[in-house]
Amino acid sequence: MKRKTIGFILVALALLALPLALTQVGTAWVRIANLAILFVFLSLGLNIVVGMAGLLDLGYIAFYAVGAYVWALLASPHFGLHLPFWVILPVGALCACIAGAVLGAPTLRLRGDYLAIVTLGFGEIVRIFMNNLSSPFNITNGPKGITRIDGLSLGGLDFRATDTFLGIDFTGPAKYYYVLLLLLLGVIIVNLRLQKSRIGRAWVAIREDEVAAKAAGINTRNVKLLAFAMGASFGGIAGGMFAAMQGFVSPESFILHESIMVLAMVVLGGMGNVWGVIAGALLLSFVPEFLRYTVEPAQKALFGHLLVEPEVLRMLIFGAALVLTMRFRPAGLWPEARHRREMKEEA
Amino acid sequence: MTVLLEARNIGKRFGGVQALKDVSLTIRHNEIYGLIGPNGAGKTTFFNVLTGLYPRDAGEVLFAGAPLELGSPHKVAQAGIARTFQNIRLFGNMTALENVMVGRHVRTQAGVFGAILRTAAQREEEAAIRRRAEELLHYVGIAHRAGDLARHLSYGDQRRLEIARALATEPQLLALDEPAAGMNATETAALRELIEGLRADGLTVLLIEHDVKLVMGLCDRVAVLDYGEKIAEDSPAAVRADPKVIEAYLGTSAH
Numbered sequence: 001m002k003r004k005t006i007g008f009i010l011v012a013l014a015l016l017a018l019p020l021a022l023t024q025v026g027t028a029w030v031r032i033a034n035l036a037i038l039f040v041f042l043s044l045g046l047n048i049v050v051g052m053a054g055l056l057d058l059g060y061i062a063f064y065a066v067g068a069y070v071w072a073l074l075a076s077p078h079f080g081l082h083l084p085f086w087v088i089l090p091v092g093a094l095c096a097c098i099a100g101a102v103l104g105a106p107t108l109r110l111r112g113d114y115l116a117i118v119t120l121g122f123g124e125i126v127r128i129f130m131n132n133l134s135s136p137f138n139i140t141n142g143p144k145g146i147t148r149i150d151g152l153s154l155g156g157l158d159f160r161a162t163d164t165f166l167g168i169d170f171t172g173p174a175k176y177y178y179v180l181l182l183l184l185l186g187v188i189i190v191n192l193r194l195q196k197s198r199i200g201r202a203w204v205a206i207r208e209d210e211v212a213a214k215a216a217g218i219n220t221r222n223v224k225l226l227a228f229a230m231g232a233s234f235g236g237i238a239g240g241m242f243a244a245m246q247g248f249v250s251p252e253s254f255i256l257h258e259s260i261m262v263l264a265m266v267v268l269g270g271m272g273n274v275w276g277v278i279a280g281a282l283l284l285s286f287v288p289e290f291l292r293y294t295v296e297p298a299q300k301a302l303f304g305h306l307l308v309e310p311e312v313l314r315m316l317i318f319g320a321a322l323v324l325t326m327r328f329r330p331a332g333l334w335p336e337a338r339h340r341r342e343m344k345e346e347a
Numbered sequence: 348m349t350v351l352l353e354a355r356n357i358g359k360r361f362g363g364v365q366a367l368k369d370v371s372l373t374i375r376h377n378e379i380y381g382l383i384g385p386n387g388a389g390k391t392t393f394f395n396v397l398t399g400l401y402p403r404d405a406g407e408v409l410f411a412g413a414p415l416e417l418g419s420p421h422k423v424a425q426a427g428i429a430r431t432f433q434n435i436r437l438f439g440n441m442t443a444l445e446n447v448m449v450g451r452h453v454r455t456q457a458g459v460f461g462a463i464l465r466t467a468a469q470r471e472e473e474a475a476i477r478r479r480a481e482e483l484l485h486y487v488g489i490a491h492r493a494g495d496l497a498r499h500l501s502y503g504d505q506r507r508l509e510i511a512r513a514l515a516t517e518p519q520l521l522a523l524d525e526p527a528a529g530m531n532a533t534e535t536a537a538l539r540e541l542i543e544g545l546r547a548d549g550l551t552v553l554l555i556e557h558d559v560k561l562v563m564g565l566c567d568r569v570a571v572l573d574y575g576e577k578i579a580e581d582s583p584a585a586v587r588a589d590p591k592v593i594e595a596y597l598g599t600s601a602h
Contacts (some may be wrong), residue, residue: 190463197462197473198455201441205449208438215398215432217424217453217516226459336440 019174030173034245036285037180038238043265043281044187045234051272052200053227054207056116058259059123063232065130065254066099067092067239072249075150085152089240096236097229104228108221123259130251145250152244176245187234191274203227268325270332279334288318351376351411351551352520358405359396366392368575379552381566388572390555391433394524398430399423424453429518431509433525439498443508446497447480450515483511503534522553527561539565
């Protein structure tokens with residue numbers, strides 16, 4: 001037990017020091033870390049839908065888009081609204097939650113591949129809406145997107161500027177990092193607690209055998225809707241943070257590729273297992289970025305000149321890594337394990 | 348004895364096949380009621396209609412004096428009817444204990460916010476769910492497998508686990524769909540003991556079974572289905588002597 005506590009404290013300290021170390025390498029890396037955390041957050045939201053309840057959702061990024069646009073519309077010169085974050089974030093989560101229920105309601109009878117197709121369509125519909133809601137009333141400003149979005153500001157603390165605290169410079173991205181870390185902690189706790197709750201068990205039961213779940217007295221309709229709505233709310237919160245961090249949103253950020261990436265993070269990491277999903281999300285966020293910075297110099301060092309377009313090679317290596325992982329660890333890097341161990345801990 | 352369940356003129360059609368036709372039967376409180384018939388007679392269809400998995404075409408069911416809302420399985424479970432399946436349907440990747448805990452769902456109410464905030468009420472309920480599930484595993488005799496994944500259990504233990512999960516919903520009527528299918532003689536004897544124990548504890552049991560010996564020895568009354576119609580309903584001895592039953596079910600060559 002004591003060792004576990006020490007390990008926990010060490011991990012916490014490392015996480016707290018990370019942005020300061022990354023700032024030394026380059027602020028770009030702090031931004032990359034922030035996006036990685038955002039993707040971990042998204043994956044954990046999707047994990048509720050896909051991992052726990054077993055509902056294959058290929059349009060999850062739509063909820064991220066809803067959250068991002070809610071923030072963009074309520075805190076930018078576009079409508080001249082500049083609401084504080086404690087209004088926007090809950091509104092964003094609520095809108096995404098409603099969108100989740102809207103997607104969930106007509107798809108309750110669908111399963112597996114059929115559900116995947118409908119959710120895929122839903123994701124595209126949302127993106128196309130964002131793209132076209134510029135006339136007759138200009139709501140989303142179409143493909144041009146919304147610019148000059150307010151950043152996060154907390155009690156006079158501006159998240160765009162650099163602050164010096166105790167002689168250490170905290171850049172804007174570094175400050176966002178800490179907020180995101182806090183939000184991430186929240187979503188991890190929510191995931192872990194749901195997993196071992198009446199509702200979480202009902203989700204897993206539906207994933208395992210829907211007919212048996214019904215017969216065992218689970219109102220599968222409500223419980224599935226709940227999964228969609230919960231997952232979507234987290235997507236909405238992540239989207240809001242994304243808009244605040246980037247200061248700019250456009251439909252381009254919410255393409256199908258993003259949905260697939262988030263799903264890949266959940267599947268690669270190990271569906272249903274919170275730690276596996278986190279590992280998967282971190283890996284898939286960092287590896288492409290890492291390759292972005294290493295592929296070109298490595299080629300130059302080896303061959304003296306560029307043999308393959310870095311961008312092509314990067315995606316090639318990335319794709320091969322994905323295929324290999326799924327070949328050798330088909331259940332994910334760190335699959336859900338429900339073992340005796342778990343029972344012993346609680347006894 | 349008071350009537351617990353009364354099915355009136357249940358009808359069910361699949362395309363051109365009349366799977367159930369005007370099936371009426373009454374199950375009395377605390378009896379073991381057998382439902383037998385040749386393959387394809389409509390026994391499982393009747394089960395599925397009764398437990399809300401299939402929508403019915405005609406008829407109604409009175410349960411404990413009130414009309415039963417057929418068509419939503421969770422409401423049937425809520426009303427107090429629990430079932431098992433002919434081909435065992437467990438939550439394979441959940442532990443035995445968790446399987447039974449799922450059965451408590453319908454009698455508990457903690458929601459998402461309770462779980463996230465870990466309220467006192469939620470923790471208390473969760474502990475009670477776990478306690479009850481442990482008791483039920485003990486009751487059906489597989490407490491030692493509580494932490495194992497359901498799919499790793501032996502066939503006989505899986506059957507028991509399914510019964511424990513059904514019992515977790517606090518049913519008044521337990522409907523067992525061929526519980527002895529695929530069991531050897533020892534396992535069947537143990538199952539019989541378990542069912543008798545359930546009745547002694549106040550439960551009413553509806554049993555579909557192919558094992559004629561088990562049905563005849565265990566049931567108070569037996570109904571016989573043939574081509575979707577009820578052709579007899581009586582004590583096992585009387586049903587066994589019924590010429591219509593002999594012809595339909597046991598075949599004309601029976602002595």
